[in-house]
Amino acid sequence: MRTVREAVLDVLRARGMTTVFGNPGSTELPMLKRFPEDFRYVLGLQEAVVVGMADGFALASGTTALVNLHTGPGTGNAMGAILNARANRTPMVVTAGQQVRAMLTMEALLSNPQATLLPQPAVKWAYEPPRPADVAPALARAAQLAETPPHGPVFVSLPMDDFDAELTEAEDRGAQSAAARRVTHATGPAPETVRHLADRIAGARSAVLVVGDDVDASGAWDAVVALAERTGLPVWAAPVSARVAFPRNHPQFRGELVPAIGPLTQQLYGHDLVVVIGAPVFRYYPYIPGSYLPDGAELILLTRDAEEAARAPVGDAVVADLTLSARALTDRLADLLPPGGPAPRPHEQVRITEGPDGVLTPLAAMTAIAQGAPDHTLWVNESPSNVPQFHAATRISTPGSYLFSAGGGLGFGAAAAVGAQLGAPGRPVVAVIGDGSIHYAVQALWTAAAYKVPVTFVVLSNARYAILQWFAQIEHAQGAPGLDIPGLDITAIATGYGVRAHTAHGAGELTKLVWDATAQQDGPVLIDVPITTELPSL
Structure with missing residues (x-):
């Protein structure tokens, strides 16, 4: 009979998660023993560094990162980096070892007494499998959730005595089935929504595009550039951008919006329609009060994140795939707008000096x-x-x-x-x-x-x-x-x-x-x- 460890390794292989970023402790050794040759372990000397490395790995590779931390103390050390990963919308499965089940009730040394509460609210989901047989399916579910827009870290607590437990044939088949599942996320906007948005853009006196991190993260770069060039609209980067979402040398690019309410509104003065794609509305800090939009202006947000749409303080929102939305708008606007648009503004020359x-x-x-x-x-x-x-x-x-x-x-x-x-x-x-x-x-x-x-x-x-x-x-x-x-x-x-x-x-x-x-x-x-x-x- 096969063990939980073997089923877990198969799940990770099936998901392409064969690089492990970790800092091991005694509660993680049962998972890591007889470490397979087709896996790679990357050691960090402190848990925040471990999660930070996994964050960069996932963002650069376009894959889901796997992290292995040491029970409660390791998770606590990593919390700041996990919060960053959530803000970065990084697909990441964070695991942490747990004390053996026989000593959890007495909270023996290295027990994490409330393992699923400790990483919240920094993670999308936190779970401790109730049985050894549930470990591999739980990790498969964790990967699916991490990869569901908006991407983000999830957490699984793993009791150390589960890995040598043997699985029945039915349990093993269930784990393999969970590992093989694939979920595709590509929901396009409804045709009537596209028509309505395109009519608003075409009818605006002076519309402007604001692009954010998810344009780059979701692969919508080319589609958004095509939309901008078809409309000829000026393009701003959303404030505090963590990715570059539009070519910074493009003649339609205007710069980055400032992260304060009043000054940002001044930057958008003169525009009557603000179309935000793949960014929150907006990342503000420090607090400088003012109106969220110039007088008479309206805002439309295109996002993959329903929570982001709900918490925006102003404007309408459409929750849909960004690439499909931008392409549909471009096609619709081809029938509504003449070629060309506002004249591009050349970049200012900068003067370089020494101090x-x-x-x-x-x-x-x-x-x-x-x-x-x-x-x-x-x-x-x-x-x-x-x-x-x-x-x-x-x-x-x-x-x-x-x-x-x-x-x-x-x-x-x-x-x-x-x-x-x-x-x-x-x-x-x-x-x-x-x-x-x-x-x-x-x-x-x-x-x-x-x-x-x-x-x-x-x-x-x-x-x-x-x-x-x-x-x-x-x-x-x-x-x-x-x-x-x-x-x-x-x-x-x-x-x-x-x-x-x-x-x-x-x-x-x-x-x-x-x-x-x-x-x-x-x-x-x-x-x-x-x-x-x-x-x-x-």
């Missing part, structure tokens, strides 16, 4: 990094105060080329970059990270070195949490402690983890270091770049 004593400004540093990186680079960004400069320098114009954390919590960048490189080994990965941000997941450097993952980490060092200093200004909280972080030596830390490290003292040197790092496959490289501080503005 005092030759220290690079953020824009100069970003420009030098972009000049050294190959065209097919997969970018990971966690330098929150320098996002505008990053986009001005890189002008990303291909889908699947940019990852940022939609959740607002730090610790995503370094870990996600390692996972992204493992998930997309044919592309160079360049992670641009602040010197404050990298220390939230600095243990990821060890994994990159140990597995020879050729990530290029570029650390922008200004010895402070610049984004918090900006928030302190906005929120009238000057004088708050803990915003400066002097004394960091990231090159020494990287060397201690086994990563080759350099310090760049000029644009030319920085460009060459990035060029050399992305051209090799021998392991990670970290480049420390002293920069000036420029606080964002709304």
